[in-house]
Amino acid sequence: MLVNINTHRPPIDGHLAALAGERAPCSEYRYRKGTEIFGEGEEAEYVYQITAGAVRTHKLLTDGRRQINAFHLPGDMFGFENGSNHRFTAEAIIETDVRIMRRGSIIEATKNRTGGTRSLLRLVTQNLQHAENHMLLLGRKTAPERVATFLVEMDARLGHPQLMTLPMSRRDIADYLGLTLETVSRALSRLRDQNLLRFEGTTQRRIELLRREELAELGP
Amino acid sequence: MLVNINTHRPPIDGHLAALAGERAPCSEYRYRKGTEIFGEGEEAEYVYQITAGAVRTHKLLTDGRRQINAFHLPGDMFGFENGSNHRFTAEAIIETDVRIMRRGSIIEATKNRTGGTRSLLRLVTQNLQHAENHMLLLGRKTAPERVATFLVEMDARLGHPQLMTLPMSRRDIADYLGLTLETVSRALSRLRDQNLLRFEGTTQRRIELLRREELAELGP
DNA sequence: ACGGTCTGTTGATTTGGATCAAGCGGCCGG
DNA sequence: CCGGCCGCTTGATCCAAATCAACAGACCGT
Numbered sequence: 001m002l003v004n005i006n007t008h009r010p011p012i013d014g015h016l017a018a019l020a021g022e023r024a025p026c027s028e029y030r031y032r033k034g035t036e037i038f039g040e041g042e043e044a045e046y047v048y049q050i051t052a053g054a055v056r057t058h059k060l061l062t063d064g065r066r067q068i069n070a071f072h073l074p075g076d077m078f079g080f081e082n083g084s085n086h087r088f089t090a091e092a093i094i095e096t097d098v099r100i101m102r103r104g105s106i107i108e109a110t111k112n113r114t115g116g117t118r119s120l121l122r123l124v125t126q127n128l129q130h131a132e133n134h135m136l137l138l139g140r141k142t143a144p145e146r147v148a149t150f151l152v153e154m155d156a157r158l159g160h161p162q163l164m165t166l167p168m169s170r171r172d173i174a175d176y177l178g179l180t181l182e183t184v185s186r187a188l189s190r191l192r193d194q195n196l197l198r199f200e201g202t203t204q205r206r207i208e209l210l211r212r213e214e215l216a217e218l219g220p
Numbered sequence: 221m222l223v224n225i226n227t228h229r230p231p232i233d234g235h236l237a238a239l240a241g242e243r244a245p246c247s248e249y250r251y252r253k254g255t256e257i258f259g260e261g262e263e264a265e266y267v268y269q270i271t272a273g274a275v276r277t278h279k280l281l282t283d284g285r286r287q288i289n290a291f292h293l294p295g296d297m298f299g300f301e302n303g304s305n306h307r308f309t310a311e312a313i314i315e316t317d318v319r320i321m322r323r324g325s326i327i328e329a330t331k332n333r334t335g336g337t338r339s340l341l342r343l344v345t346q347n348l349q350h351a352e353n354h355m356l357l358l359g360r361k362t363a364p365e366r367v368a369t370f371l372v373e374m375d376a377r378l379g380h381p382q383l384m385t386l387p388m389s390r391r392d393i394a395d396y397l398g399l400t401l402e403t404v405s406r407a408l409s410r411l412r413d414q415n416l417l418r419f420e421g422t423t424q425r426r427i428e429l430l431r432r433e434e435l436a437e438l439g440p
Numbered sequence: 441a442c443g444g445t446c447t448g449t450t451g452a453t454t455t456g457g458a459t460c461a462a463g464c465g466g467c468c469g470g
Numbered sequence: 471c472c473g474g475c476c477g478c479t480t481g482a483t484c485c486a487a488a489t490c491a492a493c494a495g496a497c498c499g500t
Contacts, residue, residue, distance in 0.1 A: 059356045062440045067359040069352055082345035087352060117337040124344045125302035131351035132289055132307060136279045138358035139287040139398030143457065170478065178359030183457055185479055202466075204478060220282045363487065390448060400488060405449055422495070424448060 016049040016077060016099055019106060019119050026101040031092035037079075040089045044081040046100045050074050053096025054167035057088045058175065068176040070130065071168060073157055077123060080106075093167045138178045141219070146177040147187035149219030151197070155209055166205045191215070236269040236297060236319055239326060239339050246321040251312035257299075260309045264301040266320045270294050273316025274387035277308045278395065288396040290350065291388060293377055297343060300326075313387045358398045361439070366397040367407035369439030371417070375429055386425045411435070 016026065028051065031037055037048065040059060048055075055072040069088055072078050078090060080103075110116030137146055150173060158164050166173075170181040177184065191197050196215050200206035209215060236246065248271065251257055257268065260279060268275075275292040289308055292298050298310060300323075330336030357366055370393060378384050386393075390401040397404065411417050416435050420426035429435060 059352065061356070061360060065360040067356040069355060082342055082349075087349060117341060121337060121341050121344060122302055124341060124348055128344055128348045128351060129302075129307055131348060131355060132279065135289060135351060135354055135358055136281070136287040138355055139395075140281060140285040169476095175359075180458055181478080182459085182480085186457095189479070389446095401448080402450085402489085403487060406487095409449070424496095 016101055019110065019116060025105065026099055028097060028099050031096045033092060033094050035092050037090040037092060038086050040086055042086050044079065044084055044086050044103055046079060047077065047103055047106055048079045049077045049099045051097045051099055054093040055090055055096055056093050056172055057090045059088045066175045068172060143179055143183050144187050145219050146179060147184060148215050150177055151209065152216050152219055163200055163206055163208050236321055239336060246319055248317060248319050251316045253312060253314050255312050257310040257312060258306050260306055262306050264299065264304055264306050264323055266299060267297065267323055267326055268299045269297045269319045271317045271319055274313040275310055275316060276313050276392055277310045279308045286395045288392060363399055363403050364407050365439050366399060367404060368435050370397055371429065372436050372439055383420055383426055383428050
């Protein structure tokens, strides 16, 4: 489900513009909650940057087991592939606005600009670094450690807000951390009971972190 | 432990040479079994390509739990970092020969060659792709599935030899797959009992895969 | 050749997290 | 405003893999 809200918008500040320069055409689209942006195996036609909302990218096993690679927040780019096909599926977690540029334009643009491919390289390396840290989490951390690590990561990426609002469900968190949603829920309740965090209101997605340092120590 | 066996050797065919061109100086070194090539956090001074042997790269938690990111075989490159410090430790699994080039030389060289940074990008993207697949394994596959996936991966990387000789121990395999060495050993014994593989001789590291297709189906 | 250490296998037992199950409150559409 | 569904929590039970334990053969240096 795809709604074009503003085509041929002049590129504004951000990584996408930085990558491709001021010449390449770029559009803005809106995806509704839960909709697919692209699917695993599809041809990689566009590169995306989020302006508002949140996106998850995942892989599936044949029987439906799901692993979420990453969550993407405003400012983040995703969908860049070396080959011509996407290696995973991307979906909007909530209503999400993205700036879109044709893959071909990026490739053209980086060819003609010193440092263009270099920015791309930095982008991919950051993703690799995140993946390396996440392999350590998935391979060797316990459930409470994974959840603590997750909270610290989201807190940092949201800029240490007083109150953080998670866009994703417990199931999404579980599929990111290699756990079940029940285990995630229990771990969060445990942290609440230990006064390391507090749920704001009744929604369970607005969380205030009390004692961030102790939380950080729980995710070694 | 570092033994210089041949400095200022003219670069021969391979990725390193392809990356940097024929101009950049490169040396060859030998590391003995079990020795560290570089440590996590150290300054990234060199980039490496294996000519013989095998290397593992890993991260540690403070209490010693280990996650092996990747195994590197002859022809593979490793140690390239975007920042100036290594994000993990690299060790020789067996006696290993590597071709070494200064990081700075690579950076210089790629600046002056069209497609230089592009080759680097392809390299990093391949690592990222491997990491994404490995996250799926670590987050969502069962122990028998992990071991089957591992065997299929090594078989492919070694070029589907009639008899494959694994350079790494059961503990290394376990730390790569997020399991214990006992679980890996049991899974291998189970596959042997099912006539999906055979141990050659008494060493337990020489394995013949019988019925590769069925093995591939076990690692969905 | 020999003793010690290292690597791997196998068996017994434990346990962390998965699975199964019930219930609650919010939210959305009619 | 109501009814059903969805997201989440919590409790009971189960099970796959970890842990604990014993042992056997290979490999190493002397």
